[in-house]
Amino acid sequence: MLTIGKLAGVTGVKVPTIRYYEQIGLLPEAGRSAGNQRLYGKAAQERLSFIRHARDLGFPLEAIRELLSLSDDPARPCAAADEIARRQLSAVKARISRLAALGTELERMLEQCSHGTMADCRVIEVLGNHDHCAQDHHGGTQDRL
Amino acid sequence: MLTIGKLAGVTGVKVPTIRYYEQIGLLPEAGRSAGNQRLYGKAAQERLSFIRHARDLGFPLEAIRELLSLSDDPARPCAAADEIARRQLSAVKARISRLAALGTELERMLEQCSHGTMADCRVIEVLGNHDHCAQDHHGGTQDRL
DNA sequence: TCTTGAACCTATAGTTGCTATAGCACTTAG
DNA sequence: CTAAGTGCTATAGCAACTATAGGTTCAAGA
Structure with a gap:
């Protein structure tokens, strides 16, 4: 489990940006530690890397939201x-x-x-x-x- | 003398944008009619066309502000x-x-x-x-x- | 002259994708 | 045990407009 700072380190996305993505619903609400700090697992890390990469390629957040919801449904045509x-x-x-x-x-x-x-x-x-x-x-x- | 709508027509800059430029001091405060409507002369029209053209070329507003203040001082080196x-x-x-x-x-x-x-x-x-x-x-x- | 509709007015909030600040709580190394 | 570092929330700010609400003024037709 990673704290938000570690997650920022491995994905290259800044801490406030991660919180912002959660706020707008691009990332699911993270689980919390006993002291109310966000904790992230592998799934969240992959999702965030996906977002980062898509942003690097210039996709707007709304397009990324669509791509994520599509990829959540592996049976649908591509x-x-x-x-x-x-x-x-x-x-x-x-x-x-x-x-x-x-x-x-x-x-x-x-x-x-x-x-x-x-x-x-x-x-x-x-x-x-x-x-x-x-x-x-x-x-x-x-x-x- | 042109109303703001006519000025928008001849310069291709939208009405709210003209008001916005005035608000941020890129255009001087316009003179007003008896009924409190903005009136523009040739100088304002030229200044706005300048801004429009520079924006079309991608100059940020701050750069345009600099260019305008430079051009107000014809003796300075270019x-x-x-x-x-x-x-x-x-x-x-x-x-x-x-x-x-x-x-x-x-x-x-x-x-x-x-x-x-x-x-x-x-x-x-x-x-x-x-x-x-x-x-x-x-x-x-x-x-x- | 009256009236109607377009064009004007101000002030405020929203857009995109963050970034920065303030004022706290928690966690970890020494 | 304490101090530094990291985390938390909430809010405001950035560019450069755009949109909205709620009101006033102007021009043209009846």
């Missing part, structure tokens, strides 16, 4: 889990292409800068006037990493 | 603005490379999926066990877009 992962992949791809466009625009902006005074700074000028832009970078998707 | 933009560019690049790694891992995961039941779903299996991963995707930078 298509639903598949679909969640595919959604995540396409969100990642969308994010990359948007960021690539932003990077290009930022580079263009910086190349043009002649390092004089603010009065004729291209950075400020470009930001003030969208007509200078080569690409359309308006209204990107809001899906979070 | 190096400071340059530096802010360079920081933003490197944040964008870091974000892209991290996302690319995540994308690769997600693709690998999905390729291996044999579309059976949850019991032997690779998606779940891979998420549960980091040893399956080709790459290191732990502890990415937290800088926001």
